[in-house]
Amino acid sequence: MRDIAQRFSQNPILSPMDLKPSREGLVIVCLLNPGVFTFDGKTWLLIRVAERPEQRQGTISFPVLKNGGIDIVEIDGQHPELDASDPRVINYKGADYLTTLSHLRLVCSDDGVNFYQPAGYPLLQGEGEDEVFGIEDCRVSLIDETYYLTFTAVSEHGVGVGMRTTKDWINFQHHGMIIPPHNKDCALFEERINGKFYALHRPSSVALGGNYIWLAESPDGIHWGKHKCIVKTRASFWDSARVGAGAAPIKTSAGWLEIYHGANDKHQYCLGAFLMDLNDPSKVLARTTDPIMVPTADYELHGFFGEVVFTNGHVLNGDELTIYYGAADEFVCGAKFSVEEILGKLKYN
Ligand code: MAN
Numbered sequence: 540m541r542d543i544a545q546r547f548s549q550n551p552i553l554s555p556m557d558l559k560p561s562r563e564g565l566v567i568v569c570l571l572n573p574g575v576f577t578f579d580g581k582t583w584l585l586i587r588v589a590e591r592p593e594q595r596q597g598t599i600s601f602p603v604l605k606n607g608g609i610d611i612v613e614i615d616g617q618h619p620e621l622d623a624s625d626p627r628v629i630n631y632k633g634a635d636y637l638t639t640l641s642h643l644r645l646v647c648s649d650d651g652v653n654f655y656q657p658a659g660y661p662l663l664q665g666e667g668e669d670e671v672f673g674i675e676d677c678r679v680s681l682i683d684e685t686y687y688l689t690f691t692a693v694s695e696h697g698v699g700v701g702m703r704t705t706k707d708w709i710n711f712q713h714h715g716m717i718i719p720p721h722n723k724d725c726a727l728f729e730e731r732i733n734g735k736f737y738a739l740h741r742p743s744s745v746a747l748g749g750n751y752i753w754l755a756e757s758p759d760g761i762h763w764g765k766h767k768c769i770v771k772t773r774a775s776f777w778d779s780a781r782v783g784a785g786a787a788p789i790k791t792s793a794g795w796l797e798i799y800h801g802a803n804d805k806h807q808y809c810l811g812a813f814l815m816d817l818n819d820p821s822k823v824l825a826r827t828t829d830p831i832m833v834p835t836a837d838y839e840l841h842g843f844f845g846e847v848v849f850t851n852g853h854v855l856n857g858d859e860l861t862i863y864y865g866a867a868d869e870f871v872c873g874a875k876f877s878v879e880e881i882l883g884k885l886k887y888n
Contacts, residue, residue, distance in 0.1 A: 543884070544810075544832040544862075544874040549652050551838050551870030558588065561642055561662055562609070565590040565602060568639055569843045571865030574677035575786065575852025576686060578708065581647040582854055584654060584863055585663070585677050585688070586871060589639035589843075599623055602640040604664070604671045612636065626844055627868070637693060640665075641673035645708065651854065651861060652873065660708055669694050669716050674701060678851050680727035680787045682736070687760060689725040689738070692716055700725040700740060702761065714761050718742075724752075724783030726797075726851070727760065728820070730790065736760040737820055739769075739784035739797065750781035752799065754821050767821050770799070770813055777830050778811060780804045785850045788815065789860065793882055795820050798862065800849050801830070808847040809833045810864075812881050825885035832874065834866070842867025 555567040568591055573584035592600045592611055599621070600613040614621055614631055622630040629636055643663035646654040665674045672693035680687045685704050688711075692701035697720025703711045718725060724741035731737075736757040743750050752770035755763040772779050778801020788795035795815040802808045809830035816822035834846045850864040860876045 542830060542832045542835070543880055544876060546836060547652060547873040547875075550836065550872040550874075551866060552652060552873055553584075553586065553646070553654060553871035555869065558586075558644065558646075558656065560590055561588065561644075561664075564592055564611075565609075565640075566593055569865075569869045570871050571868050572676040572849055573852050573863050573865070573871055574643075574679040574688065574690075575854055575863050576679040576681060577854065578647075578686075581649055582651045583645060583647045583708075584852065584871065585679060586644050586646060587641050587675050587677070587865070588644045589641045589673075591639045599629060599638065601636060601638050603636075604640065604673070609640070634695065637672045639673075641675045641693075643674060643677050643690065663688075663703070663711070665692070665694075666713070667715075669696055669699065670701060671695070676723065676849075676851050678726040678784075678786050680729050682727065682729055682731075682760065687727050689717070689727060691723040697721055698723055717761060717763060718755075721745075724800075724851075726784045726787050728795070729787045732818065732820060738763060739788070740766075741781075741783040743781075750783070752782050752784055754815075769815070769821060769823050770826070772801070776828075777801055777803055777807070777809050777833075780806075785810070785862075786852045788820070789853075789855055789878065790817070791878060791882065794824055796878065796881065798831070798850060798853070798860075798881075806844070806846070807834065808849050810848055810850060810862075812885065814882070814885055823888070825887040827881075827884045828886050829884070831876065831881055831884060832862075832864075836866070836872075838870050838872065839866040842869030844868035 569589035602609040648654040675691040677690035700718040702714040721743040728737040756765040785798040810832040813826040853862040
């Protein structure tokens with residue numbers, strides 16, 4: 540299927556071998572799903588770095604955080620109570636574990652294509668008992684000179700939304716888990732609407748319901764309520780199994796434009812868009828029927844988890860939208876879109 544993304548010719552712009560592991564004994568297996576922001580005149584990515592020990596034949600081993608350090612869990616690959624059919628998550632003796640431990644790493648660039656790790660900025664690691672399996676897929680929203688970081692916090696307690704805020708990317712305030720499990724894909728609007736903060740988020744329901752996008756309101760950006768389900772999966776479409784918000788909605792004269800990911804039951808991840816009312820974002824006015832981006836390039840089809848394009852960060856410059864995205868859960872890539880062209884693909888209700 541053709542899509543309307545103009546991929547960077549330099550893709551992938553970052554691969555696991557381009558950065559150094561966070562500690563001895565670990566290797567980087569995936570660089571993916573960057574949050575994106577501008578700061579100090581540069582474009583910055585807050586990349587998810589997924590690590591594990593070098594794998595030994597016949598066993599599966601992965602790190603978990605413990606008392607500021609890491610513990611390596613090693614499991615016999617033939618164990619009868621092991622289900623390792625998904626490269627991302629295993630089930631062992633009835634409990635789920637991630638095969639990699641993720642932290643968040645800052646890189647910056649003057650041209651939006653060539654990124655480097657600047658000195659003097661900390662790595663963001665999981666902290667506390669709700670983040671022992673790591674932190675992932677951070678969205679960054681700038682509201683009144685404060686950057687709000689919303690990320691997936693993973694532990695044996697479940698998968699929820701953690702928040703930290705910063706003004707300088709050196710000092711961070713921790714706000715704990717702002718939305719409890721099972722929830723992820725949380726993106727804050729970068730403006731208050733009628734005096735309130737708004738966020739998109741994605742709970743998962745085990746029985747009734749599904750993996751749908753919800754909207755929530757808040758008086759302060761930290762405490763959330765008035766949750767409302769606004770975008771659902773569509774049977775027999777490319778987004779039949781799960782949908783989740785990308786980064787902060789883009790303000791246009793037609794409404795708030797949101798780029799989202801959708802997956803089918805074969806775990807193929809594409810991108811689409813929907814439009815919310817400017818004054819009341821709980822009203823979804825329009826949505827794309829076909830995806831605006833489909834995994835087609837080799838680096839999107841083949842990798843740690845193939846057939847995936849996933850975005851949670853972009854930069855807007857007039858009509859030009861540059862999205863940064865994770866390809867095949869292994870590489871960081873970039874692509875450009877025209878906002879007008881995306882708006883033209885929307886089908887109104
Ligand atoms: C899914 C995938 C993984 C991720 C876990 C926990 O299994 O998105 O990449 O680590 O959820 O968020």
